[in-house]
Amino acid sequence: MSLAKFFSRGAKFFSNDLRRRSFEKKIHPDTWYRHDQILEDAKFRSLVDGDSPNFYSDIARRGQALRNEVLIRFKNKYCNTRGVRILIHIPPKAVSPGGHSLFSNLLESIQYIGIPCEGLYWGESTEDRLESFRPTVLMSSDNDIYRNRINWAAVERYRHKVSLQVGLTASIEAYGNSPLQARLDWAKSKNINFFYSFRSPEYLEARKDYAPYFLQGYSIYSIEFGANPLHYYPIDAVKDLPYTFLASSNPDKQSRYEEWLTPIMSKYPGFLDGPGWSNISQYAEIKYHKFLYARARVGINLHIDDSIDWASELNERTYILAACGIPQLIDNPLLLNNRFTKQSMFQANSPSEYKELFEFIVNSLNEDFKEAYFALHEVYDNHTTFHRAEGFVHQMAALLNESINL
Numbered sequence: 468m469s470l471a472k473f474f475s476r477g478a479k480f481f482s483n484d485l486r487r488r489s490f491e492k493k494i495h496p497d498t499w500y501r502h503d504q505i506l507e508d509a510k511f512r513s514l515v516d517g518d519s520p521n522f523y524s525d526i527a528r529r530g531q532a533l534r535n536e537v538l539i540r541f542k543n544k545y546c547n548t549r550g551v552r553i554l555i556h557i558p559p560k561a562v563s564p565g566g567h568s569l570f571s572n573l574l575e576s577i578q579y580i581g582i583p584c585e586g587l588y589w590g591e592s593t594e595d596r597l598e599s600f601r602p603t604v605l606m607s608s609d610n611d612i613y614r615n616r617i618n619w620a621a622v623e624r625y626r627h628k629v630s631l632q633v634g635l636t637a638s639i640e641a642y643g644n645s646p647l648q649a650r651l652d653w654a655k656s657k658n659i660n661f662f663y664s665f666r667s668p669e670y671l672e673a674r675k676d677y678a679p680y681f682l683q684g685y686s687i688y689s690i691e692f693g694a695n696p697l698h699y700y701p702i703d704a705v706k707d708l709p710y711t712f713l714a715s716s717n718p719d720k721q722s723r724y725e726e727w728l729t730p731i732m733s734k735y736p737g738f739l740d741g742p743g744w745s746n747i748s749q750y751a752e753i754k755y756h757k758f759l760y761a762r763a764r765v766g767i768n769l770h771i772d773d774s775i776d777w778a779s780e781l782n783e784r785t786y787i788l789a790a791c792g793i794p795q796l797i798d799n800p801l802l803l804n805n806r807f808t809k810q811s812m813f814q815a816n817s818p819s820e821y822k823e824l825f826e827f828i829v830n831s832l833n834e835d836f837k838e839a840y841f842a843l844h845e846v847y848d849n850h851t852t853f854h855r856a857e858g859f860v861h862q863m864a865a866l867l868n869e870s871i872n873l
Contacts, residue, residue, distance in 0.1 A: 497736035530701035546581030694790035701792030704761035711763035716743030
């Protein structure tokens with residue numbers, strides 16, 4: 468990395484950190500004051516209800532019915548498929564909370580639909596895991612902190628005995644990555660077979676930055692985000708929180724947080740939780756999320772600039788809020804209306820409209836918004852992590868020349 472690039476990144480980080488601290492100071496003090504108690508309440512309800520809470524409201528009953536249909540439909544659906552065995556390289560939560568969640572979620576969903584899938588965790592022997600699990604697909608990330616933790620000599624030795632397809636994430640320089648051509652040259656030297664991305668197929672085809680992958684003869688498989696039905700579904704609770712926002716203090720969103728969320732969060736005390744916020748000493752594990760969402764009158768959501776300018780992705784929260792059956796207030800990501808109908812969410816095109824819609828929802832006597840019902844049906848019909856795992860398994864079976872046996 469050049470000195471100019473190094474100092475540019477440092478200046479950007481410092482600027483974003485100042486923005487975060489400025490934003491945090493404007494948040495209603497009760498949001499910070501009540502955080503730990505609200506989280507403890509969620510933990511208590513998790514212990515009392517476990518995975519079988521009561522479903523009294525119409526949306527909770529409907530959500531439970533839709534969830535059960537999906538659970539039954541996908542449970543071990545592909546257990547008779549032979550030859551597809553997937554090993555996923557998973558970082559520790561302390562190093563990469565997002566990466567740990569993302570890859571663990573994918574692993575869990577592939578396992579659920581009946582495909583053998585295990586994790587290669589940092590610190591484990593690559594050779595031992597290859598020999599014990601005998602995968603036919605190995606997935607990792609095209610980043611030095613991942614690649615340097617794989618014993619590539621062991622991978623090559625294993626390939627002399629078993630046909631192994633190795634895939635890495637497709638990452639372009641526009642996101643601050645190292646020069647792509649050097650990474651593609653390295654990929655050729657290690658016989659990398661394919662790349663994959665959590666962004667949309669439309670984006671991968673439209674953005675010219677990805678062209679070098681295709682020119683080198685690689686395929687990029689898309690695994691978009693979705694809602695995991697094992698963790699996210701509507702349950703009943705008193706709607707005593709104006710909003711719930713489970714999100715990291717993402718540096719790429721600081722300007723949008725301040726512009727779009729300050730008018731709301733400075734006035735209304737809600738629940739804000741996630742890595743990176745200065746005033747939070749602990750943040751909620753995934754098993755508590757549905758209990759936290761259930762108390763919210765509004766599920767607020769914002770996207771990074773890239774998702775506004777390109778049809779690149781909908782963040783995972785878009786699907787999770789839909790699956791939890793609460794009214795979602797969202798900005799205007801370009802991909803949104805390609806994945807959900809317009810009547811499924813409250814969509815704002817400006818900070819002033821965002822605040823106006825928030826106050827309409829939070830001050831309404833109605834808690835039964837039709838938008839939440841539309842979103843609930845659409846996410847369970849098309850956008851669960853089981854749907855995503857199914858699509859990826861079909862792609863891997865084709866790559867391995869294996870047939871899908873139902």
